[in-house]
Each structure stands twice: as C-alpha cells, then as structure tokens.
Amino acid sequence: MISDSWMVVVNNETAPNTAEKMSQLPNQWKNWVIKQLMNGADPNRIAKQLREGGFTDAQIIRAIPSLPKTFMGSQNQQFFQSLSEPSLLKSPHAGLKILESERAQVYRLDNFLTKTECNKIIALAKTNLRPSQIAAKNKKDFKGFRTSTTCDLPYLKKSATDNLERKIIKCLGVGVGEDEVIQAQHYAVGQEFKAHTDYFEPGSEEFKTYCSIGGQRTWTFMVYLNDACEGGETEFPKLAISIKPKTGTAIIWNNLTKDGDINENTQHQAHPVISGEKVIITKWFRVRNMRRQEGSRPIDLYRKLKKR
Ligand SMILES: O=C(O)CCC(=O)C(=O)O
Numbered sequence: 001m002i003s004d005s006w007m008v009v010v011n012n013e014t015a016p017n018t019a020e021k022m023s024q025l026p027n028q029w030k031n032w033v034i035k036q037l038m039n040g041a042d043p044n045r046i047a048k049q050l051r052e053g054g055f056t057d058a059q060i061i062r063a064i065p066s067l068p069k070t071f072m073g074s075q076n077q078q079f080f081q082s083l084s085e086p087s088l089l090k091s092p093h094a095g096l097k098i099l100e101s102e103r104a105q106v107y108r109l110d111n112f113l114t115k116t117e118c119n120k121i122i123a124l125a126k127t128n129l130r131p132s133q134i135a136a137k138n139k140k141d142f143k144g145f146r147t148s149t150t151c152d153l154p155y156l157k158k159s160a161t162d163n164l165e166r167k168i169i170k171c172l173g174v175g176v177g178e179d180e181v182i183q184a185q186h187y188a189v190g191q192e193f194k195a196h197t198d199y200f201e202p203g204s205e206e207f208k209t210y211c212s213i214g215g216q217r218t219w220t221f222m223v224y225l226n227d228a229c230e231g232g233e234t235e236f237p238k239l240a241i242s243i244k245p246k247t248g249t250a251i252i253w254n255n256l257t258k259d260g261d262i263n264e265n266t267q268h269q270a271h272p273v274i275s276g277e278k279v280i281i282t283k284w285f286r287v288r289n290m291r292r293q294e295g296s297r298p299i300d301l302y303r304k305l306k307k308r
Helices: 027-038 043-052 057-063 077-083 115-125 158-172 205-211 298-307
Strands: 096-100 105-109 149-152 183-187 193-196 217-224 229-231 234-236 241-243 250-254 268-270 273-276 278-286
Touching (some): 096 241, 115 183, 115 278, 158 278
Antiparallel strands (some): 105 250, 149 183, 183 278, 217 250, 217 278, 234 268
C-alpha cells in the first residue's frame, strides 16, 4: 500500500496529562536513558535516538544532564515557534475565526471552498473509497473505532487535486512538511471516528513506522464538503468545542504546542452520522519534507505505474 491514513489512538497510559509531564519523557523512556547512561553510552548517541523517536530537544536536554552544552537541536524551539505562526494567522483571511488559542490552536475558516468545488471533489472521491485505517498496533482491538471510508485523492485525478492541495498549502503557509497525500473521508449513516489524536505518540512503534521520513504530524487542515447530514459533528472534548459540518468550511488545528510537544488537548472525534451522509477532506502536515524532488514521491511512482 502506497499511502494510508494514520491516526493514532489515544493511549491514556502513556499520554501525559499536564504541561509539566508533557515536558518530560515518559517513565519507560526515562528508565531507558538511565540504563544507557549507566552502561556508559555516549550521551550524543542517546540524544540522537530520542530525537528519532520523536521527542523534542527540550525533553532530551532535561533527560540527559550530561549532554554536552554544544548539543543543538535540529528542530529547536525557534522552529516550533515559527510552525505555530503560519501565514494563515498573519495575513488577514476574511472569515477566519479563532476557536481556541490558549490550550491549543484551533481555527475555523468559512467559505474556504465553494459548493461547486466541494461537489466536484465529492463525485471524484466516491469513485474510489476503501475502509479508513488507524495506526494502532492491535487493529483488531479497535473494531468500530473508525468506520468511515477513505479516498486517496491525488491518486485519482492530478489536475483537480493538485489545485486543491496548492490552495490548502498556500492558505496555511507553514512552508514545510507538505507531502502527505490529501484524503477524502465519507461517512454513511452510523459511521464515526471515535476520540483520537492526529499526532503519533513519541517513542511508540507507530512513530517509528510512520514518522521516520517526514517526522511528527504538525497541522491538520480539514474541510467539510457537504452539510446534508444530521449528526457527524466534530468534537474536541478537552476544549468543549463541537462543530456542525458546513459546506466549504475548513477547520484547522496545530497538533503540537508552541514548544513542539504533542498537544493532547487536540484530541477529537467525529460523531456518528444520524441521517444523510458526510464527506470531508483532510490534509496533514509534518515537521520535515518527505522529498525535495518532483518525480521521487510515492504519488509520482503511483502515477507512473498507472500509466503502464
Ligand atoms: O470527520 C471529522 O469530523 C473529523 C475527522 C478526523 O477526526 C480526522 O480526520 O482526524
């Protein structure tokens, strides 16, 4: 499979629940660091492994007191600060509303797409739906967790989805990590997506599997393509935000804090559709670019294969 939708199921045992805890490594990783240090491992090497596991430099510095002062993060605080200030927030967008800015960054942008644009994407998406995926290790334990169907849009029609992708990338304006393919999700009656986060738990198997190239997920840009449904609200339970689908409206949020830590306040869910249908598109951003050259991306390979 060339592409997938990777959602991380919230694991309450490992997810930190206070700002203080969030700036520290989870216990199992703290113990691992102590063991490594006691065995005489090079602090720089330990730091490198932690960084590859998705932990921030602030967490790493705190966990390894013997780390040389020269240790300098490749993704330092300044980087994450600028990630939290995309051009979306700087240049005024008619209709941009702040849904939350303290405990998380969540925004709403009405009329991001026209009804005609939405209808075109819906028609395209419906031609190639597959069951939506989650990124849990034991997928069997999560039966019924995410019951929608998904379409990997760029694999269908280059011109239509390239324009859409460009429009989203330009609107958000983070300038990095824009390669994850845009998807559409279709919810029929009764279908839902239970509470989850879009980031990957640092240090987890899922992080290793899905973040080795692009790194952690940063922003989510989601657009409702229709509103002919009852139910189907998007809820951020920790922020007491509930949003009813509205054709063309974008909901945009930063899955990280301004320090680059995962932000568990971004946990969200899609409530079951009661009647009608619900269709959305989602584009996720990453901390790093997955490729630099046109022609070497999974999507390019896919298109080449399709032409044969
Ligand atoms: O369908 C929705 O309202 C939310 C979708 C969602 O949770 C996601 O794409 O991560």
